[in-house]
Amino acid sequence: MKAEEQLKQSMQDMHLSVEAKNRILSNVLAETADTKPEKRPFYCSPVFRRVAGACAAVIVVLGIVFAVTVMRNGGLSEKDSSAPKETSENVLAMDAQSTDSVYVFSISPQDRIEYDGTPDITYNSPDIKAPNSELAAPNGKTDYKIIGWSVSPEEGPKEGENANSTTAYNVWRKEREVTEDQYFQKLLTLAALERELKEKLSGKTVYVLSFEKNGERYDATILVTGEEATRYGYVGMEDVPSSGTRYHVVLRRNETSQMLEIDTMEEISD
Amino acid sequence: MSLSRVQQEEHIRHILDTYGDLMYHMSLSIVGNASDAEDMVQDTLVTYVSEAPDFPDEAHEKQWLVKVVRNNSLMLLRKQKNRERILSEQAKVSVGKDADYGIMDVLRTLPEKYRSVLVLFYVEEYSVEEIAKVLRHSVSAIKMRLQRGRKMLSERYKENGQ
Incomplete structure (x- = not known):
């Protein structure tokens, strides 16, 4: 007989006798007679431990996410509060409040001003929709894109060029030619438009409030101040290669600070 | 598990009849002493009644009993200062005719x-x-x-x- 078979047989011969069982039973009952079953506290149960562990893990993860978010926001706010950004905003705010000495730009609340660390201030107007949106070219081509706007104080007209201006800002509409056609590869400036309009509307002060491409025309919103009243107007600039640049000016009387009625429509052509 | 005294007695007897020999054999293989093995079975049952654990099925209950009786037996063995004395005494224990x-x-x-x-x-x-x-x-x-x-x-x- 193998040793393990012998072991099995020997062990099976050893068993608790009836007397032993009765003795154990009575002893167990006696020992537990005065003691009620001691339930383990709830925090010792496996279910509670698992739930607590899961909750702790979630809290730790949320804490890490919160800390990372706070650190990231802190970094951004520190970056946002840098001097150049404040400077650019202050400059534009000052311009908007001025009435007769500087160029006035229309800045609607939804406009976004970005400062990318360079002297230029990128001005993204919602009127342009997307900087990279394709626009129809006068020759029917759609192969150029607007890549953004910028404000360049240092590239404005020198003092003396504009008597009413203490500081001039040019709004540059940046276009990038996709093909090799150079026709639209130019920068249009509000200052240049304004100077031309002033020659046409002599005796009046003209401010260009906004400037955008509208189909094949370049439309601008201008503010004309004269002796009689302050008028708001729209300028449509049409670039005709054969006859030169043509401007369409529509003026509106400013009575209730709203553009309500059309006064005149004056075509200023070459 | 809240049982009356009679129910508790019946339950312990059921445990003893079902798993008594299993616990006894486990303890005996460790302590090598029939009386100590019986004590370990008794201690295990006292723990069972005191803690009144809830088991999802009988398999878990059986595993729990084996684990506890084994741990109790190992603890007893560690407490013994002279193992040789235990080994010498265990031969004197009479556990059955055909053993x-x-x-x-x-x-x-x-x-x-x-x-x-x-x-x-x-x-x-x-x-x-x-x-x-x-x-x-x-x-x-x-x-x-x-x-x-x-x-x-x-x-x-x-x-x-x-």
């Missing part, structure tokens, strides 16, 4: 980790997976212990001229 003390003596010379595995596998007919669960070891470790324990048991059994 073969030769193989039991040989079993007691094996390390405890082999004894428990051999008893659970050959006497209680546990599977290797069940033993791994009860003893909280890997299946491969249990297989290795089983193989080595069987070899040691067989060799020492032959050495003793059985």
